[in-house]
Amino acid sequence: MDYTIVVIAIAIVALVAVGGALLIVPRRRVGKAEQKPELDQPEGRSGAGATAVLEPEETEGATAVAEPEAPPVPAPPPAPEIELPPPSAGRMVRLRARLAKSQNVFGRGLLNLLASDKLDEDTWEEIEDTLITADVGVTSATQITEGLRTRVRVLGTRSVDEVRALLREELLAHINPKLDRTVRTKGPGERPAVIMVVGVNGVGKTTTAGKLARVVIGDGGSVVLGAADTFRAAAADQLQTWGERVGATVVRKHEGADPASVAFDAVSQGIEQGADTVIIDTAGRLHTKTGLMDELGKVKRVVEKKAQVDEVLLVLDATTGQNGLRQARVFAEVVNVTGIVLTKMDGTAKGGIIIQVQRELGVPVKLVGLGEGPDDLAPFDPETFVDAILETS
Numbered sequence: 001m002d003y004t005i006v007v008i009a010i011a012i013v014a015l016v017a018v019g020g021a022l023l024i025v026p027r028r029r030v031g032k033a034e035q036k037p038e039l040d041q042p043e044g045r046s047g048a049g050a051t052a053v054l055e056p057e058e059t060e061g062a063t064a065v066a067e068p069e070a071p072p073v074p075a076p077p078p079a080p081e082i083e084l085p086p087p088s089a090g091r092m093v094r095l096r097a098r099l100a101k102s103q104n105v106f107g108r109g110l111l112n113l114l115a116s117d118k119l120d121e122d123t124w125e126e127i128e129d130t131l132i133t134a135d136v137g138v139t140s141a142t143q144i145t146e147g148l149r150t151r152v153r154v155l156g157t158r159s160v161d162e163v164r165a166l167l168r169e170e171l172l173a174h175i176n177p178k179l180d181r182t183v184r185t186k187g188p189g190e191r192p193a194v195i196m197v198v199g200v201n202g203v204g205k206t207t208t209a210g211k212l213a214r215v216v217i218g219d220g221g222s223v224v225l226g227a228a229d230t231f232r233a234a235a236a237d238q239l240q241t242w243g244e245r246v247g248a249t250v251v252r253k254h255e256g257a258d259p260a261s262v263a264f265d266a267v268s269q270g271i272e273q274g275a276d277t278v279i280i281d282t283a284g285r286l287h288t289k290t291g292l293m294d295e296l297g298k299v300k301r302v303v304e305k306k307a308q309v310d311e312v313l314l315v316l317d318a319t320t321g322q323n324g325l326r327q328a329r330v331f332a333e334v335v336n337v338t339g340i341v342l343t344k345m346d347g348t349a350k351g352g353i354i355i356q357v358q359r360e361l362g363v364p365v366k367l368v369g370l371g372e373g374p375d376d377l378a379p380f381d382p383e384t385f386v387d388a389i390l391e392t393s
């Protein structure tokens with residue numbers, strides 16, 4: 001009997017143990033299932049765990065797709081090719097044909113009049129008018145006409161060659177070949193020469209700054225360009241392109257930055273890197289806007305805290321005639337203009353402006369622009385200029 005009771009007790013204990021085990025296992029399974037959504041939740045900031053969980057599911061697909069599509073390593077952009085521009089010497093002779101073409105009406109008109117059978121009062125008046133039309137200016141036109149008249153009278157005969165020689169001499173005398181037209185591209189001692197390029201809008205300042213950099217580099221110098229035209233971002237871009245082509249350093253800042261600070265930094269950079277020339281392009285400004293003209297004066301003063309400004313080149317558009325002259329007078333008052341650049345001489349027969357502007361300002365024309373090409377800026381040579389005017393073929 002006792003033995004039976006013991007067996008029954010053992011059986012009950014065994015049943016209870018098996019039942020408990022069955023109950024616990026499903027509960028654990030439920031526990032894991034409950035945890036899974038937690039792991040699938042979107043990755044938080046500390047989502048290392050989440051990433052680790054998502055990885056096995058996504059990695060397979062991602063690896064399969066990513067491998068063949070691995071982005072090709074982009075080839076480094078080709079280094080811009082640095083050009084070596086031609087030297088300045090002989091440029092005007094090279095561009096003489098262009099000058100002869102644009103000044104043809106002026107020169108041929110004068111020669112035809114001087115070679116006419118009867119040199120009466122009317123013809124002399126016509127000669128004077130032709131000179132005035134070519135922007136020589138009234139005073140110079142009268143003087144040139146009177147000079148010719150006297151010499152023709154004294155000479156008596158008038159062959160075509162004689163007439164041409166007389167006219168050549170008169171024009172040359174008024175252009176004054178003795179004026180110093182050197183553009184100072186080398187500073188004294190160690191420091192670079194500092195050149196400011198100024199003028200009204202659209203006359204060709206930025207283009208001139210870029211072309212001048214090519215002239216200096218073509219002659220063996222090194223250049224820093226300062227993009228102090230901060231009104232137009234495009235002007236700085238334009239200058240940068242000019243600089244990159246010839247390996248000149250370009251100093252620029254954001255649009256609207258203080259132009260004086262850009263100019264100052266450009267000069268500092270020029271000194272630091274031992275450049276020969278610093279060329280500062282300034283924003284176009286109407287000579288009638290006092291505030292803007294004052295700003296130009298400030299740019300110059302600020303630069304001069306660092307180094308003396310060796311050249312202030314006033315850029316004038318040769319096609320604008322008298323208006324260009326008015327601009328020149330105001331600019332000369334605000335900044336000490338040391339040289340004139342006459343641009344777009346290829347597009348006008350009014351080459352006489354050279355005589356007038358020099359006479360009015362007492363400042364020499366140092367450079368002439370004869371086209372839109374990068375090397376179409378030439379040191380002005382009076383003799384080549386007059387010969388081009390009087391070329392008849």
Ligand SMILES: Nc1nc2c(ncn2[C@@H]2O[C@H](COP(=O)(O)OP(=O)(O)OP(=O)(O)O)[C@@H](O)[C@H]2O)c(=O)[nH]1
Nearest residue numbers: 201202203204205206207284343344369370371372
């Ligand atoms: N035909 C000809 N065009 C020229 C000459 N010089 C400059 N130009 C053109 O004149 C236009 C104006 O030149 P820019 O250098 O932008 O003038 P800018 O004075 O800097 O202009 P702003 O910054 O707006 O004041 C450009 O289309 C130049 O290519 C030249 O000697 N001959």
